[in-house]
Amino acid sequence: MSALPLAVSRALPVERARDLAIAGALVLWLVYTRIYWVLQAAHLGGPLCPFYYLTGHPCPFCGGTRSFAYMWRGDLSDAVRMYPLGPALFAGTIAGVGGLVSGAITGRTWTPRLTVAQWRGIGAGAAAVLLISWALKVFVLGN
Numbered sequence: 001m002s003a004l005p006l007a008v009s010r011a012l013p014v015e016r017a018r019d020l021a022i023a024g025a026l027v028l029w030l031v032y033t034r035i036y037w038v039l040q041a042a043h044l045g046g047p048l049c050p051f052y053y054l055t056g057h058p059c060p061f062c063g064g065t066r067s068f069a070y071m072w073r074g075d076l077s078d079a080v081r082m083y084p085l086g087p088a089l090f091a092g093t094i095a096g097v098g099g100l101v102s103g104a105i106t107g108r109t110w111t112p113r114l115t116v117a118q119w120r121g122i123g124a125g126a127a128a129v130l131l132i133s134w135a136l137k138v139f140v141l142g143n
Contacts, residue, residue: 006111008108009111049061060130061083
């Protein structure tokens, strides 16, 4: 076993299909956010956030779509105002699509090799970042 937590290995057909499916979903998301303002003007936007619809309170992801849409316009300040993690997620999405597609073309895939404790740490860290982002958005930015 490699000492590195991430390995690049030859992809099995199932892994290659998985990577292409994830890349396809990310590309659809990027296309949707690219044409978001046109869809909104035509009243063809996606459904409301289910969490917001049920509770009346914004969820940790509320504003993410508009944040991506502002990033397509190059408006970093409004993107951060809509969702503080939006610009980082936008860059990560574009990098992720590139990595997944290049891996599918070359027949390689990324394989995480983490212990259970490391996976728990990643989950706890992600939850903390989402909570901090939500608190920043609600209490500091007032959205």
